[in-house]
Every structure is written in structure tokens, then in C-alpha cells.
Amino acid sequence: MRFSYAILGMVGFALTDTAFAALLQPMLDGGFVERDETAIWFVPVAIIVLFFIRGAAGYASTYYMAWIGWAVIKQLRSEVFAKYLTLPTAFYDEASSGELISRITFNSQKVANAASTALTVFVRDTLTSIGLLALMFWHSWQLSLCFLIIGPIIGIIVGRVSKQFRKASRNIQESMGEVSHVIQEAIDGSRVVKIFGGQAGEQERFEGANESNRRFNMRETRIRALNVPIIQFLIAIALAIIVFVASGGLLGEDRLSPGQFMSFIGAMLLLFAPMRRLTSLNSQIQQGIAAGESLFETLDLESETDTGTKEVQAPVTSLEFRNVSMAYRPDKPAVLNNVNLQVKVGETVALVGESGSGKTSLISLLPRMYNHDSGDILINNVPVQDYTLASLRGAISYVSQDVVLFNDTILNNIAYGSRETLDRHTIQAACKAAHAADFIEGLDQGYDTMVGENGIMLSGGQRQRVAIARALLKNAPILILDEATSALDNESERKVQQGLDTLMEGRTTLVVAHRLSTIENADRIVVMKLGQIVESGTHAELMANDSFYSKLHSLQFS
Ligand SMILES: Nc1ncnc2c1ncn2[C@@H]1O[C@H](COP(=O)(O)OP(=O)(O)O)[C@@H](O)[C@H]1O
Ligand SMILES: [Mg+2]
Structure with missing residues (x-):
């Protein structure tokens, strides 16, 4: 319509x-x-x-x-x-x-x-x-034919001019980019410029960019200034020819x-x-x-495959990685090789190992952030891909080193994804358990404080405790912690750790730790190296041997 x-x-x-x-x-x-x-x-x-x-x-x-x-x-x-x-x-x-x-x-x-x-x-x-x-x-019709001959010629010339014009505009943009680039480097690198005496060089570089910018601008101005008179002149010629034909008696009877x-x-x-x-x-x-x-x-583009139909059934009794291998891309080497790991219900398993050994990769397979290439990942003896994505992910809570907060109130950040179904008291209770309630209630607007873009208004430790409260609130049977306290100083780590301890109670937990002191009490410690599990045992067992773990440990505590 x-x-x-x-x-x-x-x-x-x-x-x-x-x-x-x-x-x-x-x-x-x-x-x-x-x-x-x-x-x-x-x-x-x-x-x-x-x-x-x-x-x-x-x-x-x-x-x-x-x-x-x-x-x-x-x-x-x-x-x-x-x-x-x-x-x-x-x-x-x-x-x-x-x-x-x-x-x-x-x-x-x-x-x-x-x-x-x-x-x-x-x-x-x-x-x-x-x-x-x-x-x-x-x-x-005679005059029209005249026009049809002259018109296209004018059109071609006008087309040429506007092409030049576009080219000139592009050149100006590029040279302007160069000018700002030189300025920015000189400002950002001002200390280097001073100490290494680069002033003359920078000035010269700027002079070059400045001059070419001026020249391109003048070229554009020239084309622009010529554009109108040229077109008008061409039209005048066309007009002159047609006036001549029309009035000069060339048309005879058809005047x-x-x-x-x-x-x-x-x-x-x-x-x-x-x-x-x-x-x-x-x-x-x-x-x-x-x-x-x-x-x-x-x-x-292909969306995530979500062809599973099963729902994760309440209590989660087992979690298992069986011969799991994975490469991020088919043309890249595998980052996980035949990983075998069984976790019992309520158990806390810590993953340790050098950075790049595959810890994050391994745990991100569980909520199917990536798909493994071979082997099986089983929850309650059912392969993860047989579950619907929503149900699978619903069973897993996750806290990582870099907390993601949305530019919204603390309350809405904590209740993210379930704001409609939760009342304020439940949320506040979660914050207490996460050791976050004290600092939140100390803020001017309490739970309604806006956290700013990516939580800029909060300290690292506070952001981390907000994330823990969010994870607590989700109340999922499986918990994944990926270096949740690595970026914190000792004082905030202590507070965050208290929150984490509450969070881990009664859940099946996979925790990746950078600081070994935080996982000494884990039920089991698994050491990863180059995408494989090389050792596993309790802290005491691993320390008793001349293990890779004990070497890592002595490196950190010497
Ligand atoms: N998103 C990704 N895309 C491609 N390669 C990755 C990605 N994430 C990690 N890797 C690679 O996988 C390997 C294992 O990394 P990661 O699992 O993050 O180790 P860790 O958590 O133990 O430090 C590294 O070699 C890393 O370069
Ligand atoms: Mg990692």
C-alpha cells in the first residue's frame, strides 16, 4: 500500500x-x-x-x-x-x-x-x-536529434570531472589520516622524542604530511571551482548550437x-x-x-548446532571427559590430546599448569563454547551434545578472571538473565553469601547503583564478588572457576575467596587456579601440560613425589 x-x-x-x-x-x-x-x-x-x-x-x-x-x-x-x-x-x-x-x-x-x-x-x-x-x-524532432548528439558528449565530460572529484576527496581523507597519525605518534611518544632528540625528524615528517594535505585540498578546490563553469559552458555551447539551428532558418517550414x-x-x-x-x-x-x-x-553463517533434545536431569551425579581432543581450527594443531577426567558429584577438581597448557580450552568444552573433535564429554553419562544448549548451559555456572558487567544497576547485573523471576530478597541473600553485600550497601544508591561501562565504577575485587553473586544466584549444580582471583591483590583475593568457598559448597566444581595456594584444599589436583593431563592427586600426594606440581609449587613459593 x-x-x-x-x-x-x-x-x-x-x-x-x-x-x-x-x-x-x-x-x-x-x-x-x-x-x-x-x-x-x-x-x-x-x-x-x-x-x-x-x-x-x-x-x-x-x-x-x-x-x-x-x-x-x-x-x-x-x-x-x-x-x-x-x-x-x-x-x-x-x-x-x-x-x-x-x-x-x-x-x-x-x-x-x-x-x-x-x-x-x-x-x-x-x-x-x-x-x-x-x-x-x-x-x-530535428532539434531533438541535435540534442541527442550533443547531450552524451556533455554527459561523458561531466562524468570525467566527477570521477576526478571523488579521487581528490579520497586523497584528502588519506592525507588527513597521515597528518593525525604523525601528530598522535609525536604526542604519545613525547618522552621518546625528547630523550632521543627526534624533534627535527618529527617536524620534517609532519611538514611532509601537512604539505601533501594542502596540495590535495587545493586540487579538490580547483576541480570543484572548475566544475560549475565547465558544465555551464558546455550547456551554453549546446544551447548556442540549438539556438542557431532553430533561428537560423535551417528548419524551413518546421520553424x-x-x-x-x-x-x-x-x-x-x-x-x-x-x-x-x-x-x-x-x-x-x-x-x-x-x-x-x-x-x-x-x-x-552457520549458527551454533543445537540439535540435542535431552534436558539435564537434576541431581548431576557425574561429569566425565573421555579421550577428548580438540583443535581450534582444522588447520591448527590440537590444543587438547586425549584428555581423560572423571569428576564425582560434589567434588572439587583443580586444574593447574603453565599458561597455554589448555586449561581454559578444556573447561570451555563443557558448556559447548567450542565443540570437541573426538572423544566424549558426558554429564550423567549423556554426551553434552545430546542436551539442548539451553538446558546444558543452565546446569553450569561460570566465573572467570575478566568479569563481564553490563552498563546497568548492580541488581540487574547480579540477576542477569533471571531478573523477572527473582525478588530483591533472594538477590540480597546471594550478595551476602558472596561477601558483596557490605560494599554494595555502602554505595550511595546501594543495589540500584549504575556500574558504568563494563563495571568501571567498581574495583577488581568488587566486580569479582558481583560475578560470584551472579553465579550463586543461578544455583547451578556444576561450577566452573577460571582463574577467578588471579588479577586481585591479596586483600581482595581473601574476600573473594570467602565468597567462592560459599559458592563451591555442595557443587561439582572445576577450578582453574593460577595461585596454587588457593587450591591446596581441592579434592583433587590435575596438572596439565601441552594439552594433556600429566599428573593427578591431592596436594599432599603430589608434593610427596618429585612431581611437575611440586616444581610449579616451589617456583611460586621460593
Ligand atoms: N580462541 C582461541 N582460538 C585459537 N587458539 C586458542 C584460543 N584460545 C586458546 N588458544 C590456544 O590454545 C592453547 C591453550 O590455551 P588455553 O586453553 O587458553 O590455555 P590456559 O588456559 O591453560 O592458559 C594455547 O596455545 C592458545 O594459544
Ligand atoms: Mg586460561
Whole structure:
């Protein structure tokens, strides 16, 4: 419906252009030459009516095309965003977030705009051109042929000029980038510049960038300043030729009246703008297609596989990794090799090992952040991929070293994902257990304090305790802690550890620890090296031997 309004508007707009050019004839011949009474009244009224229609039609086509365009943009954005939420973790590892953001914000807009502009230009300007050309031929086919020969030549020259113009603009942008780059380096590196005496060199570098920026700007100005006079001059030549042909008696019997001639010239002048837009239509469409390609590629990406149908049944009694191997990409070496690990209900198993030994990789397989390549990961003797993702992940709580907080209140951060179903008291109880209640209640707005972007208003230890409260609230049977206290100083680590101890009670826990002091009490310690489990036992057992663990231990405590 709206689409037909838009098209109707375009048609109306196109018709009025032609009608206006046609109107020039009765205006001059009737109104001025013959002083015909009807023409004297008819023409002014017609002008007003025409421009009223033109305005209404222009409004309708612009408004309704924009309406459709924005509806499409909104739809595209929602679909791409929805896709983002379901993509596998590996996708985010490789993509740049800036690029992903601009796909939603910028590309979607570009596609829809290109499409609606292209359509508008195509319908409106094609119709306008046809109407005007028809009018011209109706007045005089000989003059029209003249125009058809001269017109394209002008078009080609104008095209050349605008190409130069675009090139110049691009050069300016690049050289401006270079200028800021030099400035930024000089400011950021000011100490190095001073100590190593780089002032002269920096000045020279800046001089170069500064000068080329000036030159590119002047080139653009020259093209811009030449652009209008050149086009006008070319039109003047065309006009001169046509005036000569029309008035020089070359047309013989087909000579035009003054009104017809003005109407012809009017149509010709009105024709330039739509013609120019039609010739740039292709590049518009190309831009839209380019922007659309990456959007539709995104929409075509494979979502996380979620083909399991089972639900994790309440009590979780066992957890097992059986011969598990995994590589992040098929062309990369495996980061986990035949890992075997059994965890009993309520047990706390600590994973230790050098950085890069595969601890994080191993635990991220459990909630299927990544998929393992071979072997089995079993919860209650059922492979994890047989569970629905929602149920599997619902059974697992997770606290990592870098806590993610949303720019929202503390309350909403803690209750993230379950805000609707929880009352304030439950949330406060979780905070008490996480040893977070004291500091939260000390804040000006308590639980309603906004934490700022990524929790910037909170200290590391406070953020960590908010994350623990969130994990507590989830009350999941399986708990994963990945270096949850590594980034903290001793004092906040002590507080966070108290919170963690509460959290671990009665849960099956996998804990990755950097500081070995924090896991001495674990039921079992598993040592990883190069993607394999090399030792396992209690702290006392492992310390008794000349084990890898005891070496790690003495390294940390010497
Ligand atoms: N997202 C990833 N993509 C590709 N390779 C990764 C990724 N994460 C970790 N790795 C690689 O896997 C290996 C094990 O890393 P990780 O499991 O993080 O070790 P740890 O947690 O023990 O320090 C390392 O060689 C690391 O470079
Ligand atoms: Mg890690």
C-alpha cells in the first residue's frame, strides 16, 4: 500500500516536470505574443496547481520510500543482531567487533538507502526523462536529434570531472589520516622524542604530511571551482548550437514559435539533472550490493548446532571427559590430546599448569563454547551434545578472571538473565553469601547503583564478588572457576575467596587456579601440560613425589 503511494508520488513528480515545460508554450505564445484572455488566466492557475501536485507527489514519494526503507533497515538490523546472538564462539574470536558493529549500523542502512534511492531515481528520473524527451520530439524532432548528439558528449565530460572529484576527496581523507597519525605518534611518544632528540625528524615528517594535505585540498578546490563553469559552458555551447539551428532558418517550414522554442529549451535544461542521476545509478547499486554482500554473508553463517533434545536431569551425579581432543581450527594443531577426567558429584577438581597448557580450552568444552573433535564429554553419562544448549548451559555456572558487567544497576547485573523471576530478597541473600553485600550497601544508591561501562565504577575485587553473586544466584549444580582471583591483590583475593568457598559448597566444581595456594584444599589436583593431563592427586600426594606440581609449587613459593 505504502509502496504504491510512493510509486504514485514518483509518477506524479515526473509528470509535473514535463507538464511545466509544456506549459511554457501557452505561457509565451498565448500570454505574451497573442495576449489570449484564456491563456492569461489559465497559465498562472496551472502553475499553481502544477506546483501543488508536484509538492504533494514529491512529499509522498520521499516519505513513503523512507518509510519502507527504514522498515527494511530495522528488519535487517534485528535479523543480523539475532544472528550474532547465536553464532559459535569461534566466530567472535576471529571477527573484529568494530566490523561486526558497523555491519548492523552502517551496512544495513547503506543497503536500504541504495535500494530506495536507486528505485526512486530509476522510476522518477526515467519517467521524467521520457516525458521531457517526448515533449522535445513533439516540438521538433530535428532539434531533438541535435540534442541527442550533443547531450552524451556533455554527459561523458561531466562524468570525467566527477570521477576526478571523488579521487581528490579520497586523497584528502588519506592525507588527513597521515597528518593525525604523525601528530598522535609525536604526542604519545613525547618522552621518546625528547630523550632521543627526534624533534627535527618529527617536524620534517609532519611538514611532509601537512604539505601533501594542502596540495590535495587545493586540487579538490580547483576541480570543484572548475566544475560549475565547465558544465555551464558546455550547456551554453549546446544551447548556442540549438539556438542557431532553430533561428537560423535551417528548419524551413518546421520553424518553431517563440513559445515552442522556450518550451523545448526548458525541457532540455530540465533533462540534465535526471540524466545525470540515471548515469550514476549503477555506482549507487554497486555500493548497495557491496554493503549487502557482507550482511547476507552474516545471515547465512552457520549458527551454533543445537540439535540435542535431552534436558539435564537434576541431581548431576557425574561429569566425565573421555579421550577428548580438540583443535581450534582444522588447520591448527590440537590444543587438547586425549584428555581423560572423571569428576564425582560434589567434588572439587583443580586444574593447574603453565599458561597455554589448555586449561581454559578444556573447561570451555563443557558448556559447548567450542565443540570437541573426538572423544566424549558426558554429564550423567549423556554426551553434552545430546542436551539442548539451553538446558546444558543452565546446569553450569561460570566465573572467570575478566568479569563481564553490563552498563546497568548492580541488581540487574547480579540477576542477569533471571531478573523477572527473582525478588530483591533472594538477590540480597546471594550478595551476602558472596561477601558483596557490605560494599554494595555502602554505595550511595546501594543495589540500584549504575556500574558504568563494563563495571568501571567498581574495583577488581568488587566486580569479582558481583560475578560470584551472579553465579550463586543461578544455583547451578556444576561450577566452573577460571582463574577467578588471579588479577586481585591479596586483600581482595581473601574476600573473594570467602565468597567462592560459599559458592563451591555442595557443587561439582572445576577450578582453574593460577595461585596454587588457593587450591591446596581441592579434592583433587590435575596438572596439565601441552594439552594433556600429566599428573593427578591431592596436594599432599603430589608434593610427596618429585612431581611437575611440586616444581610449579616451589617456583611460586621460593
Ligand atoms: N580462541 C582461541 N582460538 C585459537 N587458539 C586458542 C584460543 N584460545 C586458546 N588458544 C590456544 O590454545 C592453547 C591453550 O590455551 P588455553 O586453553 O587458553 O590455555 P590456559 O588456559 O591453560 O592458559 C594455547 O596455545 C592458545 O594459544
Ligand atoms: Mg586460561
